[in-house]
Amino acid sequence: MFLSSRVFLVLLSGLALAGCDAGPGQSTGANEAGHSAPTASTAKANQQVLEQRPFDNREDFENARRGLIAQDPDLVIGHLNGGEVWNMPGYAFIDSEGENAPASVNPSLWRQAALNNIHGLFEVTQGLYQIRGYDLANMSIIESDTGWILVDPLTARETASKAFLFAREHLGEKPVRAILFTHSHIDHFGGVQGVLQHLSDDEKANLRIIAPAGFEEEATSENIIAGPAMTRRAMFMYGKRLERDDRGHVGTGLGKGPAFGTFGFAAPTDIVSETGTELTVDGVTMVFQIVSGSEAPSEFTFYLPEQKAFCGAELVSRNMHNLYTPRGAKVRDARIWSGFIDEARNLFSEAEVYFASHHWPLWGQDNIEDFLIRQRDTYKFIHDQSVRLMNHGATPRELAENLQLPPALNKDFHNQGYYGTVSHNAKAVYQHYMGWFTANPSQLNPLPESESAKRTVEMMGGAQKVLAQARQEFDAAADMDVTEGRNTYRWLAELLDQVVFADPDNRDARALLANVYDQLGYQAESGPWRDFYLTGAYELRHGAPEEGIKPAMMREVLLHTPVSLFFDSMAVRLNADDAEGKSTTIKVTFTDLQESYLLTLQNSVLHHRKISDDTSADATLKLTRPLFVDILVGNAGLKELLFSDDLSFEGSKLDLIGFFRMLDKPEGRFNIVTP
Ligand SMILES: [Zn+2]
Numbered sequence: 001m002f003l004s005s006r007v008f009l010v011l012l013s014g015l016a017l018a019g020c021d022a023g024p025g026q027s028t029g030a031n032e033a034g035h036s037a038p039t040a041s042t043a044k045a046n047q048q049v050l051e052q053r054p055f056d057n058r059e060d061f062e063n064a065r066r067g068l069i070a071q072d073p074d075l076v077i078g079h080l081n082g083g084e085v086w087n088m089p090g091y092a093f094i095d096s097e098g099e100n101a102p103a104s105v106n107p108s109l110w111r112q113a114a115l116n117n118i119h120g121l122f123e124v125t126q127g128l129y130q131i132r133g134y135d136l137a138n139m140s141i142i143e144s145d146t147g148w149i150l151v152d153p154l155t156a157r158e159t160a161s162k163a164f165l166f167a168r169e170h171l172g173e174k175p176v177r178a179i180l181f182t183h184s185h186i187d188h189f190g191g192v193q194g195v196l197q198h199l200s201d202d203e204k205a206n207l208r209i210i211a212p213a214g215f216e217e218e219a220t221s222e223n224i225i226a227g228p229a230m231t232r233r234a235m236f237m238y239g240k241r242l243e244r245d246d247r248g249h250v251g252t253g254l255g256k257g258p259a260f261g262t263f264g265f266a267a268p269t270d271i272v273s274e275t276g277t278e279l280t281v282d283g284v285t286m287v288f289q290i291v292s293g294s295e296a297p298s299e300f301t302f303y304l305p306e307q308k309a310f311c312g313a314e315l316v317s318r319n320m321h322n323l324y325t326p327r328g329a330k331v332r333d334a335r336i337w338s339g340f341i342d343e344a345r346n347l348f349s350e351a352e353v354y355f356a357s358h359h360w361p362l363w364g365q366d367n368i369e370d371f372l373i374r375q376r377d378t379y380k381f382i383h384d385q386s387v388r389l390m391n392h393g394a395t396p397r398e399l400a401e402n403l404q405l406p407p408a409l410n411k412d413f414h415n416q417g418y419y420g421t422v423s424h425n426a427k428a429v430y431q432h433y434m435g436w437f438t439a440n441p442s443q444l445n446p447l448p449e450s451e452s453a454k455r456t457v458e459m460m461g462g463a464q465k466v467l468a469q470a471r472q473e474f475d476a477a478a479d480m481d482v483t484e485g486r487n488t489y490r491w492l493a494e495l496l497d498q499v500v501f502a503d504p505d506n507r508d509a510r511a512l513l514a515n516v517y518d519q520l521g522y523q524a525e526s527g528p529w530r531d532f533y534l535t536g537a538y539e540l541r542h543g544a545p546e547e548g549i550k551p552a553m554m555r556e557v558l559l560h561t562p563v564s565l566f567f568d569s570m571a572v573r574l575n576a577d578d579a580e581g582k583s584t585t586i587k588v589t590f591t592d593l594q595e596s597y598l599l600t601l602q603n604s605v606l607h608h609r610k611i612s613d614d615t616s617a618d619a620t621l622k623l624t625r626p627l628f629v630d631i632l633v634g635n636a637g638l639k640e641l642l643f644s645d646d647l648s649f650e651g652s653k654l655d656l657i658g659f660f661r662m663l664d665k666p667e668g669r670f671n672i673v674t675p
Pocket residue numbers: 137185187188314357358
């Protein structure tokens with residue numbers, strides 16, 4: 001019954017669109033942000049999805065609502081410096097059952113977005129609770145003999161504080177005895193200070209912070225070297241610039257999105273390095289499994305024998321995860337990942353409840369077993385079949401096009417590409433083994449994009465001619481079958497990208513390409529794909545952002561970064577042209593750490609090594625690590641500091657200022673959809 005009403009709704013919106021369909025490249029029917037109306041072809045494609053997924057299966061909705069204790073209908077969380085970091089009412093345009101997808105959203109993604117809208121405090125099983133929908137990740141709460149054990153205190157101080165206070169309000173005020181960081185990604189530890197701020201000195205003094213081996217180094221260094229590029233790309237991946245509406249961001253598959261608030265850190269007191277390690281924390285027994293090298297470089301899962309509860313951390317989740325993260329990251333090893341899921345299944349086969357760092361729990365041994373097997377096989381299938389085809393000569397594009405999950409793995413929702421996709425994960429497998437080169441010599445040394453595009457467009461008869469034909473194709477797509485229509489959009493995206501890269505001032509080309517991106521975004525089942533396409537469309541219409549994400553946001557995390565990594569991150573900012581022909585040595589002494597390092601500039605390369613205090617250098621700088629971090633993130637200017645008492649200095653001030661001037665300050669706002 002409800003299926004047919006949904007089909008009808010989608011049909012209706014498709015028809016309404018056909019009636020007011022404007023010419024391609026025009027923005028008639030566009031919303032305020034400029035996003036064009038879904039075309040008839042897109043409406044048809046999204047309608048077809050209703051037949052491809054088992055929408056009648058409502059178990060996920062039951063599980064996502066099970067055990068609800070309390071919900072805050074006005075869940076809006078402000079940033080410490082003003083503005084908002086979290087706004088759940090902003091997603092109220094998504095119907096609570098996820099059944100009424102508009103033509104501009106893939107119904108499968110819409111459903112996942114509705115599930116991720118279900119927020120509040122939930123009882124998972126006796127003595128085990130979760131706060132969901134207060135951030136990208138979940139905070140889990142385990143009742144211990146005399147207090148609480150918290151698992152994964154969210155991304156930001158603001159959201160973690162709000163979540164913690166909400167839980168305390170409804171569960172009662174008891175001391176926090178331990179915090180677990182399941183892995184080194186910031187959505188699982190960045191909010192820790194938001195919890196710590198509410199604890200008494202006594203609680204803090206006795207608090208155990210438990211993390212997997214390698215946590216501190218991985219957590220504080222993941223985004224240091226390539227941070228500016230990753231955060232800029234994250235704006236695309238998480239739709240940071242998009243409105244929350246049916247032509248904008250609906251969710252990121254894994255959750256609503258990360259809270260861009262105040263990030264923090266706290267050093268672990270207990271490190272778990274071996275699978276099978278058993279800890280008893282305030283009367284609660286936990287058995288750990290180390291899964292580092294799967295979803296994160298430092299990660300564990302754990303089992304609570306008394307509750308028969310398995311915390312899967314992010315080893316498994318209710319969607320297909322990323323082997324390659326489109327914001328940019330080192331690729332993950334699907335073979336190892338799948339192996340760890342199998343190990344978890346064997347180790348914790350008694351589990352009667354599964355809960356994790358994202359999404360809702362699962363109850364029942366058989367359900368958990370089935371879920372783990374199919375998650376395991378999803379990653380192994382993608383790995384094995386990608387390698388098989390690669391060994392037959394398939395290129396990454398061919399792999400992505402030809403690989404599909406087998407029917408047995410395709411019959412539920414949790415293997416679907418709401419976050420990762422078969423397409424980009426297959427490419428990740430290729431990249432893991434082969435890197436960027438397909439061995440086709442035409443790809444060995446191609447011209448940069450703009451140069452190649454200029455020559456191509458010229459040989460095709462110029463931009464006008466290409467655009468005229470592209471418009472015809474765009475129109476024609478409306479009458480094509482779904483696959484052909486989508487493939488036409490995919491090809492037009494590539495073609496028009498060349499016209500834009502040949503001449504970024506060509507407004508018609510930008511407008512038509514933006515319309516093409518809109519359609520690809522509306523059809524995407526993956527949250528990040530939707531956000532990439534729609535952000536691309538947005539930036540073609542409105543340009544790159546005026547401001548990047550400020551590095552100062554990472555200040556608290558950087559304070560715990562191994563010093564050696566700071567210097568590595570300085571070295572990748574050295575402007576080689578400015579450094580040409582210069583050589584110098586600078587001694588940096590951290591007065592609080594009582595450590596000295598020698599920086600050597602030579603051959604346009606910056607090296608560093610730890611030295612004894614009596615080593616001489618051209619200049620010596622003495623300061624504290626926090627002050628050094630402030631200089632690095634731009635909170636403090638070296639020039640001003642040289643004339644203050646906060647640091648001491650020997651040698652030529654001009655030389656030192658000259659040295660720091662050779663370091664770029666990447667702004668994280670570079671162009672992506674234009675040259
Ligand atoms: Zn996460």
